[in-house]
Amino acid sequence: MKLVGLILVFVCTFGGLLIAMGFDMPKFMKLLMLVLTAMPGEVVIILGCAVSAFLVANNGEVIKGSIKYLSALTKPAAYSKDDYMELLSVLFTIFKLARTKGWLALESHIENPEESEIFKQFPSFQHNHHALVFLCDYLRIISLGNENPHELEALLDEEIETIEHHEGHPGHAVQTMADGIPALGIVAAVLGVIKTMSSISEPPEVLGKMIGGALVGTFLGVWVSYGMIAPIAGAMTAKAETEVMYFKCIKVGIIAFLNGAAPQVAVEFARKFLPHDVQPTFQELEERLNELPAPGA
Numbered sequence: 001m002k003l004v005g006l007i008l009v010f011v012c013t014f015g016g017l018l019i020a021m022g023f024d025m026p027k028f029m030k031l032l033m034l035v036l037t038a039m040p041g042e043v044v045i046i047l048g049c050a051v052s053a054f055l056v057a058n059n060g061e062v063i064k065g066s067i068k069y070l071s072a073l074t075k076p077a078a079y080s081k082d083d084y085m086e087l088l089s090v091l092f093t094i095f096k097l098a099r100t101k102g103w104l105a106l107e108s109h110i111e112n113p114e115e116s117e118i119f120k121q122f123p124s125f126q127h128n129h130h131a132l133v134f135l136c137d138y139l140r141i142i143s144l145g146n147e148n149p150h151e152l153e154a155l156l157d158e159e160i161e162t163i164e165h166h167e168g169h170p171g172h173a174v175q176t177m178a179d180g181i182p183a184l185g186i187v188a189a190v191l192g193v194i195k196t197m198s199s200i201s202e203p204p205e206v207l208g209k210m211i212g213g214a215l216v217g218t219f220l221g222v223w224v225s226y227g228m229i230a231p232i233a234g235a236m237t238a239k240a241e242t243e244v245m246y247f248k249c250i251k252v253g254i255i256a257f258l259n260g261a262a263p264q265v266a267v268e269f270a271r272k273f274l275p276h277d278v279q280p281t282f283q284e285l286e287e288r289l290n291e292l293p294a295p296g297a
Contacts, residue, residue, distance in 0.1 A: 002073045002235055009227040038192075038213035042220050045188040046181060050229075054177045065170035072239035073232065079246050081278045083124060085288055087131075087246065088267050088280070090122045091253040094139065095263035097295035103143040110136040110143070118295060134159075135250055142258070149258035156251040164244045171237030178229035185221015189214050242278075249273055264289065 018028050055063065079087075097105055097118070109116040113136050119126040126132060138152065146152065192214025196207060253270035261269065264286075271285055280288075 002076065002231075005231065006073075006228060013223065013227070034209060034212050035216055035219075038216040039220070042185075042188045042192075042217045045191065046184045046217065046221055046224065049184050049187070050177050050181050053180065054173065057176070058173050062169050062173050065167075066174055066236070069170045069236040069239055070232070072235040076235065076239060076242075077278065078239055078243040079278065081280060083246075084249065084271075084274055084278050085280050085285065086122050086124050087249060088253070088271055088285055089288055089292060090119070090125050090135075091250070091257075091270060092263050092267045092289050093118055093121070093292060093295045094135075095253070095257045095266055098257075099263055100295075103139075103147075106139055106143055110139045121293070131246060131250070134247060138250075138254060142254075147258055149255050152258060153251070153255050156254070160244065160247050160251060163247055164240075167240040167243045168237060171233050171240055174236060175230060175233035178225045178233055181225035181229060182221040185218050185225075188217025188221065190217075192217055245275070 014032070017031070018025075021028050021031070054066075058066075094106065094109075109118050113119050113126065113132050116126075119132070138156065141152070141155075192210070196210040196214055199207070199210060202210070249270050252273045253266050256269035257263065257266035267285070267289070268282070271280060271282070
């Protein structure tokens with residue numbers, strides 16, 4: 001739907017212009033050709049300067065993250081309902097093993113999760129490196145003797161806040177670029193006016209085209225910023241929030257279990273925390289958990 005939205009920006013802009021011109025196609029095509037003729041130079045000035053400033057303002061990690069989060073246009077959420085079903089199954093299996101055999105029974109699994117028979121049952125989670133390390137680190141802390149839910153919750157909140165800042169930075173950086181593009185459009189327009197003033201002796205029809213071409217810069221700056229780049233930044237930020245939600249779900253399950261909840265109840269706490277669009281129903285989760293093999297050390 002997001003790609004459809006970007007296409008509609010073009011359709012509504014130029015369709016609205018055609019309507020405003022009374023469907024005068026020859027006149028519309030003449031104006032469109034003026035815009036297209038002036039566009040290459042204006043695009044180089046506006047987007048070239050915007051991208052250059054973006055490279056100056058951000059480090060390599062943010063730039064790579066921005067490229068990664070462009071996937072928000074085709075995949076708005078980082079995780080699906082099936083992904084969360086698998087995550088809840090992982091948490092249930094771990095909690096059940098810890099409840100029946102103690103935290104030390106998890107030691108071999110958390111020290112070498114790539115070879116763990118438990119994690120091999122859940123390949124999507126096992127291949128999610130950051131989530132796997134996140135979970136194993138906290139299980140390691142607990143297995144070493146720190147089972148205080150308040151201390152763990154404070155630490156989890158701090159780390160999740162760091163993750164949230166990290167994942168949200170690309171969208172923020174692109175939004176900052178979008179905020180500056182209208183001003184760069186003015187720069188392009190001013191340069192066009194300077195060019196026009198240097199040809200002030202030309203006849204009116206020539207000057208009219210030159211002034212019109214100069215104003216294309218202002219048009220492009222505002223249009224590209226608010227019609228394209230800013231919405232893309234918003235989509236990136238929204239996807240980053242779904243990335244962080246995954247870690248928050250892990251936190252809710254761990255804290256509920258440390259507070260004394262049974263494995264299935266702790267997983268239910270985590271399930272209820274999820275947004276409705278990715279939240280499995282109670283019956284769906286119960287059926288999945290009943291199908292899981294008994295965890296072994």
